[in-house]
Amino acid sequence: MKNRLRTLRAERGWSQGDLADRLEVSRQSVNAIETGRYDPSLPLAFRIAELFGLAIEEIFTSPSKDA
Secondary structure, eight states: OEEOHHHHHHHTTOOHHHHHHHHTSOHHHHHHHHTTSOOOOHHHHHHHHHHHTSOHHHHEEOGGGTO
Protein backbone atom coordinates (compact mmCIF):
# COMPACT_ATOMS: atom_id res chain seq x y z
CA MET A 1 0.00 0.00 0.00
CA LYS A 2 1.38 3.39 -0.96
CA ASN A 3 1.30 6.20 1.56
CA ARG A 4 2.28 9.81 2.23
CA LEU A 5 3.51 9.17 5.76
CA ARG A 6 7.12 10.20 5.14
CA THR A 7 6.05 13.48 3.53
CA LEU A 8 3.54 14.30 6.27
CA ARG A 9 6.08 13.51 8.96
CA ALA A 10 8.79 15.61 7.29
CA GLU A 11 6.42 18.58 6.90
CA ARG A 12 6.12 18.63 10.68
CA GLY A 13 9.84 18.21 11.28
CA TRP A 14 9.33 14.90 13.08
CA SER A 15 11.82 12.06 13.03
CA GLN A 16 10.63 8.49 12.65
CA GLY A 17 11.23 8.15 16.39
CA ASP A 18 9.04 11.19 17.11
CA LEU A 19 6.20 9.74 15.07
CA ALA A 20 6.66 6.32 16.63
CA ASP A 21 6.39 7.84 20.11
CA ARG A 22 3.19 9.67 19.17
CA LEU A 23 1.69 6.46 17.75
CA GLU A 24 3.05 4.22 20.51
CA VAL A 25 4.80 1.91 18.05
CA SER A 26 8.46 1.23 17.32
CA ARG A 27 10.57 3.36 15.00
CA GLN A 28 11.09 0.20 12.93
CA SER A 29 7.32 -0.04 12.44
CA VAL A 30 7.16 3.54 11.18
CA ASN A 31 10.05 2.83 8.80
CA ALA A 32 8.38 -0.35 7.51
CA ILE A 33 5.08 1.48 6.90
CA GLU A 34 6.81 4.38 5.14
CA THR A 35 8.74 2.05 2.83
CA GLY A 36 5.69 -0.09 2.05
CA ARG A 37 7.08 -3.25 3.65
CA TYR A 38 4.26 -3.32 6.21
CA ASP A 39 0.62 -2.29 6.01
CA PRO A 40 -0.70 -0.91 9.29
CA SER A 41 -3.65 -2.49 11.03
CA LEU A 42 -6.92 -0.62 10.68
CA PRO A 43 -6.76 0.75 14.25
CA LEU A 44 -3.22 2.01 13.63
CA ALA A 45 -4.24 3.55 10.31
CA PHE A 46 -7.04 5.40 12.11
CA ARG A 47 -4.57 6.65 14.75
CA ILE A 48 -2.22 7.88 12.02
CA ALA A 49 -5.06 9.65 10.21
CA GLU A 50 -6.29 11.24 13.43
CA LEU A 51 -2.79 12.41 14.35
CA PHE A 52 -2.42 14.21 11.02
CA GLY A 53 -6.03 15.41 10.91
CA LEU A 54 -6.70 13.66 7.62
CA ALA A 55 -8.91 10.87 6.31
CA ILE A 56 -7.24 7.49 5.92
CA GLU A 57 -7.72 7.76 2.14
CA GLU A 58 -5.68 10.98 2.13
CA ILE A 59 -2.68 9.12 3.57
CA PHE A 60 -2.95 5.58 2.21
CA THR A 61 -3.59 4.59 -1.39
CA SER A 62 -4.45 1.15 -2.67
CA PRO A 63 -1.92 -0.12 -5.24
CA SER A 64 -4.85 -1.22 -7.42
CA LYS A 65 -5.79 2.45 -7.91
CA ASP A 66 -2.60 2.92 -9.92
CA ALA A 67 -3.48 0.10 -12.31
